[in-house]
Amino acid sequence: MKNFTKEERSWVMxxxxxxxxxxxxxxxxxxxxxxxxxxxDNTAGSMWWAIGLVAARVVAGxxxxxxxxxxxxxxxxxxxxxxxxxxxxxxxxxxxFVNSWEFLLAGYVLANISFSLAAQVYxxxxxxxxxxxxxDNVSATGFAYGYxxxxxxxxxxxxxxxxxxxxxxxxxxxxxxxxxxxxALWWIGFSLPIIKNVHHKYGTPKPEGSVFKMTIExxxxxxxxxxxxxxxxxxxxxxxxxxxxxxxxxxxxxAYGAELGLGATGMxxxxxxxxxxxxxxxxxxxxxxxxxxxxxxxxxxxxxYIVICIVGFFMGFGLEQGLFGIGTATIFFWVLAFxxxxxxxxxxxxxxxxxxxxxxxxxxxxxxxxxxIFGRFxxxxxxxxxxxxxxxxxxxSVSMLSIVILFTIGLAxxxxxxxxxxxxxxxxxxxxxxxxxxxAE
Numbered sequence: 001m002k003n004f005t006k007e008e009r010s011w012v013m014x015x016x017x018x019x020x021x022x023x024x025x026x027x028x029x030x031x032x033x034x035x036x037x038x039x040x041d042n043t044a045g046s047m048w049w050a051i052g053l054v055a056a057r058v059v060a061g062x063x064x065x066x067x068x069x070x071x072x073x074x075x076x077x078x079x080x081x082x083x084x085x086x087x088x089x090x091x092x093x094x095x096x097f098v099n100s101w102e103f104l105l106a107g108y109v110l111a112n113i114s115f116s117l118a119a120q121v122y123x124x125x126x127x128x129x130x131x132x133x134x135x136d137n138v139s140a141t142g143f144a145y146g147y148x149x150x151x152x153x154x155x156x157x158x159x160x161x162x163x164x165x166x167x168x169x170x171x172x173x174x175x176x177x178x179x180x181x182x183x184a185l186w187w188i189g190f191s192l193p194i195i196k197n198v199h200h201k202y203g204t205p206k207p208e209g210s211v212f213k214m215t216i217e218x219x220x221x222x223x224x225x226x227x228x229x230x231x232x233x234x235x236x237x238x239x240x241x242x243x244x245x246x247x248x249x250x251x252x253x254x255a256y257g258a259e260l261g262l263g264a265t266g267m268x269x270x271x272x273x274x275x276x277x278x279x280x281x282x283x284x285x286x287x288x289x290x291x292x293x294x295x296x297x298x299x300x301x302x303x304x305y306i307v308i309c310i311v312g313f314f315m316g317f318g319l320e321q322g323l324f325g326i327g328t329a330t331i332f333f334w335v336l337a338f339x340x341x342x343x344x345x346x347x348x349x350x351x352x353x354x355x356x357x358x359x360x361x362x363x364x365x366x367x368x369x370x371x372x373i374f375g376r377f378x379x380x381x382x383x384x385x386x387x388x389x390x391x392x393x394x395x396x397s398v399s400m401l402s403i404v405i406l407f408t409i410g411l412a413x414x415x416x417x418x419x420x421x422x423x424x425x426x427x428x429x430x431x432x433x434x435x436x437x438x439x440a441e
Contacts, residue, residue: 007129008138010197014122015142017190019150020183021115028271029158031254032264033176038101046255050383053251056109057380060116061373068369069219071121074203084118085191093184096177124368127361128201139353140286143345147278154186159268202361222366232358234417240374242302242410245403248382259396260319266330270337277341285346294354295418301347302411308339309404316397
């Protein structure tokens with residue numbers, strides 16, 4: 001990051017900080033642990049895990065546009081970021097000190113909501129820390145450092161504890177609890193640079209009178225502006241579907257493998273490799289953004305995800321039908337982990353920066369609030385669809401295949417509206433918003 005400013009480097013470091021939670025609590029260690037605790041069979045554990053994901057996403061999604069409006073007021077953005085970081089770290093640590101699956105789920109849901117709040121504020125800081133022409137590269141670098149740092153180092157330490165902790169008198173449960181505490185400390189510790197060095201530059205004055213009342217009014221006005229602008233609207237609709245698929249693949253991967261009977265150690269090893277692969281490919285997405293437009297990069301990543309879901313279905317189908325054994329399926333899982341690593345960071349990073357270039361800087365909080373609500377509510381559909389299909393068919397492979405529907409819809413929307421999105425002028429959008437505000441007043 002030699003050519004990055006101090007603010008850009010500090011912003012990037014938050015991806016390093018919060019990625020430990022995303023990997024250990026959402027994608028890898030904690031889901032496997034929870035699945036084992038929450039009932040006598042893996043299917044029950046997977047179903048409760050999906051329900052917990054839906055609950056967290058609903059709360060985060062409903063609150064997102066209101067949070068977005070509040071953080072645009074001068075002095076509020078940094079406060080909300082700190083609140084999300086502290087609350088998330090505390091609730092994460094809480095899950096290390098409880099035994100029942102009900103308390104584990106409650107702590108996880110609250111930590112996930114706090115994680116979403118902080119992530120929303122973090123994303124909205126992007127226009128504050130860099131210029132539009134640098135957004136793709138800065139955003140992609142953030143995801144890259146998240147994978148190589150926050151996702152890899154604490155994840156590797158957790159794997160070592162789980163695999164070799166028995167030699168030091170540390171059983172599986174204690175290894176997971178230590179990993180959870182490490183996640184909380186990592187998150188809050190490496191958040192210090194962004195708290196200290198990143199500042200809100202493009203805010204609006206705090207309104208006179210009731211902040212709550214003005215927040216409701218401004219949120220309603222922003223919604224009209226967002227839905228009026230076709231480029232922003234169609235991008236958000238496409239994003240809703242394809243990022244739902246991305247999130248479902250990430251969140252349900254280990255639960256899917258556990259249902260099929262794959263060993264936890266093999267799955268964790270594959271996910272570790274995925275983090276290593278994601279680092280250079282995230283950087284590559286940032287470099288490629290200088291040679292082609294961002295929508296083309298997103299489309300390429302979506303097509304890759306469709307292939308991933310089909311291969312994932314074949315892996316599960318082969319096991320269910322007895323076409324091959326656990327050993328072959330484990331190899332499939334490793335291949336899938338590598339494939340996901342090539343696009344997981346890139347598609348999220350370029351989506352974030354693409355939206356950042358579409359919106360007015362002064363209202364980045366409001367607009368990223370809607371970006372967040374589309375992302376969070378999209379994350380409800382995938383796990384809910386997965387749980388519904390699994391409950392009615394009893395076949396995890398069919399649940400995995402159903403995710404293709406989400407990617408296909410998102411792909412179709414982007415293909416149809418690619419020129420419209422790429423031609424968006426944020427200055428014109430800013431003028432429309434100011435005119436709407438003047439009329440309202």
